[in-house]
Amino acid sequence: MDSFTRLLDTHGMLPHGFCLLWQPGLLALHVISDLVIAAAYFSIPLAILAFVRRRTDLIAEHRRIAILFVLFILGCGLTHVMGIVVLWRPAYWTDGVIKGLTAAVSLITAIALWPVVPRLLAVPSPEQLANVNASLMAEVAARRTALEELGAVRANLEAEIQHRTAEVQALARRFQIATEGSVVTLFEQDEALRFTWLHNPRPPFTRAVLGRTGDECLSAEAQAVLRPLKEQVLASGEPLQAEVALPMDDHTGHFEIRVTPAAAADGSTGLLVAAVDISEQKRQQDHLQVILRELAHRSRNLLSMVDGIARQTAKAEGVPKEFSQRFGARLTALGQAYDLLISHDWRGVDLDTLARSQLAHLAPEAGDRLRIEGPSLDVGPETGQYLALAIHELATNAAKYGALSELGGQITLSWRRLEGPDGAPRIEVTWDETLDRPMSEAPAGRRRGFGRLLLEQLTPRAVKGQASLVFEPQAVRWHVGFPA
Structure with missing residues (x-):
């Protein structure tokens, strides 16, 4: 009772009209606005209740939401009625309680409304139902048209399949004719490495391998070579190419093997293998190696004979011994270049290998005073011969008169690949020799002899x-540039 009395107690409070200074116009504005809003708020719940009563198909959840909205809107209407009351009577406690109740109902309504919104949105309206029905009718018509078009496409597709099948069969016949009797054998293996297809069989891959694994139809030695390659391709999914030697009945066969991952008919991963028989090619290569070794042997014999003739001639004619020594050393340098070129099948030689072969006799004594540097570059046979003679000539002069003599110094032999003025690639080779002190004796290279001519x-x-050759009191530099 005391609490209720306290709510009605207005002692010490002023009505809200004092804040508005009891201005008639301002009071009228507030009263009329609150009356109109309250009237609207009281009529809306009546409309909601009427709607709920007439819609008997509404579920309980929807009815609860409607009741909450009725209470919420009624509470809002009461707050506007109290807005009129407090203009003349300071019943602020009553006004606050009504606002508190309205706030509670508002919060409950908001919390209950959000989970229902998706389900309310899912309820189709009559217009939506009409649109859906029209869409279904249009879809039925479209499906009927699509079925007719699909029938036409199917007929065209069958004709295209027949045409493509004929093309594939023709291509298979051409493939059969092109590879029949060749040195290429093609076969497929499944994931278990079982042979499933074989074309143009050649030993050791004969018709007997079909339907069997390599372990069942190939020798253990052949499997030891082939199986790791196939397992690697199956594991990595990347194609692999290798040259292998397989033992045959009476000889060893050499094959160029290319193993490629391929999908089998059942969708599993298999292998497509192409084996090219290069046994005859290897035999020709071995024969060529024999010929080249014989050529190298005879070339060395010929150079030795020339060296012997030159020594005997020089001795008989009274030519200085130094000539015979230099001539023999040049022949030796040429012979070393020949050996390198023959070991590379006369296709060319690596510059680093060539340079180190010509300077090998100086390297132990020179130590870190001799530097050889440059990228891996190959030069042709004729270029290699002349560069070998030039490097030998420079090294001989350095040992007698220059950086590797008693004068001391440093030698750097370097090369590089770069782009020339015309855009074509070039190779530049540089011999850079520096001495600790000036040469007391002019090197042979300063004379117009064979060395300088070379x-x-x-x-x-x-x-x-x-090429350029420069002599300075404490330096010798030789540079040559040529197309790569």
């Missing part, structure tokens, strides 16, 4: 390039 004219002419 460095300035013969070598650049042979390599189709340009």
